Structure formats: C-alpha cells, structure tokens
Amino acid sequence: VEFQNNEPENLFEHLPNQKLKDEFTVLNPYEREIENVPILSEYGTNTAQIETRPKGQTHVEGGWPAAIDNTDLDDKTKYRKKAEREEGYFLTCRDLFDRHVEKYLKQNNAIDIFEEYFLEQTVDVSSGPPSAKTVTVFQDPSPVKRTVANLSWLPDAKKLAIAYCNMKFQGTIGGMTVKSHIWDVTNP
Numbered sequence: 001v002e003f004q005n006n007e008p009e010n011l012f013e014h015l016p017n018q019k020l021k022d023e024f025t026v027l028n029p030y031e032r033e034i035e036n037v038p039i040l041s042e043y044g045t046n047t048a049q050i051e052t053r054p055k056g057q058t059h060v061e062g063g064w065p066a067a068i069d070n071t072d073l074d075d076k077t078k079y080r081k082k083a084e085r086e087e088g089y090f091l092t093c094r095d096l097f098d099r100h101v102e103k104y105l106k107q108n109n110a111i112d113i114f115e116e117y118f119l120e121q122t123v124d125v126s127s128g129p130p131s132a133k134t135v136t137v138f139q140d141p142s143p144v145k146r147t148v149a150n151l152s153w154l155p156d157a158k159k160l161a162i163a164y165c166n167m168k169f170q171g172t173i174g175g176m177t178v179k180s181h182i183w184d185v186t187n188p
Contacts, residue, residue: 065079138162142164144176147166148163158184158185159183159185160183161180162182
C-alpha cells in the first residue's frame, strides 16, 4: 500500500431539510435543576449494651486435658487407652456410626468398584517401578539436635531453606541456637 498526497475530495453532501428547519424554535438558555438521587431515610435505635471482653485461645493439637503433654506420645497413648476402657466409649462410637457413617457407606452400594471406566487409555509403565534414593543428607550443625519445622524451596530450586524448632512448648535448652539454615542442594 502506498499513500500519496491528494487534494480534498467531497464524497457526500447533506443539505438541511427546510421543513424541519422551519419547525425548530430557538429558546433563550435557561437553567433547570433535577435530582436523580433516590430518596432514602435513616433510622436510629438504642439497643441494650452487651459487655464483651477479648479472649484468645491457641489450638495446636487435639483437645487434650491440661495434665497431658501433647508432645509426649506415651502420655497421649495412656490417656487414649484409659478413655477407650470407659463403659460409655463403645456406646458413643456405635451411636456416631449409626447416625453418620452408615448413611455414607450405603451411598456407594450402587457403584461397581471393579468396573474399568477408561478402557481406551493406556498407562505407560515402561519407565519401570517407582524408586527413590538418597542423594544428600543435610545435618543440623547445632550441637543440640532440633526437629525440622518447615522446608521451603527457593525459586531457582537450587537452594533449600530449613527452619528448626523445639518440640517442647516454650521449652529452651542451653546452647540451642535459634538460627535457620539455607542449604545449597548442588553443593551441600
């Protein structure tokens, strides 16, 4: 496509309609106010005041009694076995089963669990059975052994950030550091 300079060319001319022009009345300018906001009303009431106070609760694991240390597996196992020996435990479990679980079990009676639904799809198992191997072991250099609380991969997937914690609630051990570590996966 090539553009060139041309003289203006009139393609269409629309002349005014004289009949309509004669019907037009020129008015002096005037102002008019209109309101397009809906009319609303507001009411106020006085209600009885309720005295409130803020109260917090930390919920970490289960609803264990205060005498049970939720980080100690032996304490939890002893308490659980004691609760299971109580005479009302079996009745409560059976009642829960009768009211809730049986309804959901009956919903699956119409499904043939051995039917193959996707016959046209083939599964590629040529890569062999799944396997895993240890490539690198990252050890906490702290003299006091700590539990890993969180792992986080950096976006380049070459570094791993590890945060450690003490499993005893608000427990501190002398010589235990609070440092976390960032490990280079390619160069441990």
